[in-house]
Amino acid sequence: MRRKLLLGNWKMNKLASEAKEFAVASRDLAKKAEANNIDLGVAPTYLSLATVKENAAKTMIVAAQNVHFNDHGAFTGEVSIPMLKEFGIDWVLIGHSERRTYDNETNEKCNAKIKALIANNMVPVYCVGETLEQFEANQTKAVVGEQVRVGLKELTAEDVKNLVVAYEPVWSIGTGKNASTEIAEDVCKFIRDVLREMFGDVADEIRVLYGGSVKPENIKAYLSCPDVDGGLVGGASLKIDSYEALLNNIL
């Protein structure tokens, strides 16, 4: 049985002071989530990771939005895995479409990061998804299949058992144009099939999330799809009331 996961992606939002306020306000929600067997988390900016980790409940997952695959060195502007670990951060989003679009994050680069995270017993949340152009050209499965195969190459079944994959159609992110539950289920099931082909039965343990304009009003429908194990939520995770409503609607 896969545990549900609700993960907020704050992107480049919230000052550290605002992140702290949210973390304190989220303590009761984390308890409620735990009591209902749901994993709850947020991905703040690097500068807010420490304050969220310190001020949120112990059970709250605190994820970074990116990481470098080298431990240290001449990589101006980057942050490494040991730096995150020192703050107790062990989850990281990898390959979010905004990073693929604006920062040239390729499937190969994602693979290097995912391998480095797994070697350090950390949990990658690997984001995949097609653009509007690719969706309209019926290339969704070709694109997503390639992202999964290359992003997770040279890994074993043991390596990927804690991995999370998030399917986020680029055309639905921040646009209010969310994918239908049929599309979400179809692609999340396809991802699980690719994972099964690559790694065998462990595919049934890997959580696959849907993301893209998830809101309190639609989250329940997504999570009732058999292959959708949770949500990666941007805009609707920023305000504590909306975040609480997301959780309440999947209890």
Ligand code: PGA
């Ligand atoms: P959104 O973003 O919920 O604002 O569409 C989702 C994401 O980019 O992870």
